[in-house]
């Protein structure tokens with residue numbers, strides 16, 4: 001392989017455990033256009049407090065220094081990505097790293113690097129993608145790197161449509177920037193108040209980090225109802241016109257909010273379990289998941 005490192009796949013830990021990747025890689029290689037290298041990364045544990053703290057300072061950056069990041073920085077990122085926690089363990093996924101030339105974006109946002117989620121298309125795959133990639137977004141911010149979710153950008157034609165049977169879902173641009181990448185105060189976030197996104201008594205402190213989550217066009221489609229120990233998480237129903245674009249994006253947004261929810265509960269020394277069994281939602285909202293908190 002002469003041109004290595006073109007599409008770098010960050011493998012999910014589940015597959016590393018199953019030790020099936022060498023086999024799958026061997027098959028995939030033949031089908032793809034060469035220029036491809038797959039690396040199985042060492043499994044490390046993400047530091048949740050580091051991610052939790054990033055929630056209160058992160059912001060989207062849309063201007064990048066196009067100098068590629070050092071190989072060691074990318075290697076450490078791959079390490080962390082490969083230990084990300086999925087929302088739904090039954091969904092197969094992979095992180096894929098693309099360079100600038102591999103991405104088509106209608107908006108003029110150019111970055112030296114992009115990290116994509118490729119996934120099996122089933123059940124909660126959109127929420128799962130949001131949950132996974134937000135762990136990377138927070139990790140980048142915690143490590144002084146700029147990032148921005150991109151809902152419109154797609155891999156270019158040269159990138160295989162499917163990778164190992166998985167389809168492209170969403171990507172995050174990242175790299176260095178000369179702009180300040182942090183907010184110093186949560187008042188700088190343009191967000192709804194907790195009372196606008198929740199009717200749960202006594203849940204304000206748990207929901208504060210959730211309120212600050214990023215969402216497509218800052219739509220913040222989430223709503224929390226029920227009791228603190230068993231909260232129903234719903235998403236705002238959309239009219240047909242809005243559903244055409246935001247129907248998918250809003251589900252990714254909910255996954256992002258659930259990632260912040262998990263980090264928030266973890267910060268309080270408690271555990272959250274998500275149940276996808278359908279239940280009632282408030283008027284104008286669609287049920288997404290139930291969040292059950294225990295000690």
Ligand SMILES: Cc1cc2nc3c(=O)[nH]c(=O)nc-3n(C[C@H](O)[C@H](O)[C@H](O)COP(=O)(O)O)c2cc1C
Nearest residue numbers: 059060149150151152214215216217218249252253
């Ligand atoms: C799923 C998703 C898709 C997004 N797509 C784009 C995009 O295509 N272009 C863009 O400039 N920002 C995009 N954003 C960034 C949001 O506009 C941004 O997160 C939101 O306005 C809140 O601002 P903040 O991230 O600076 O807190 C996207 C965010 C999410 C979560």
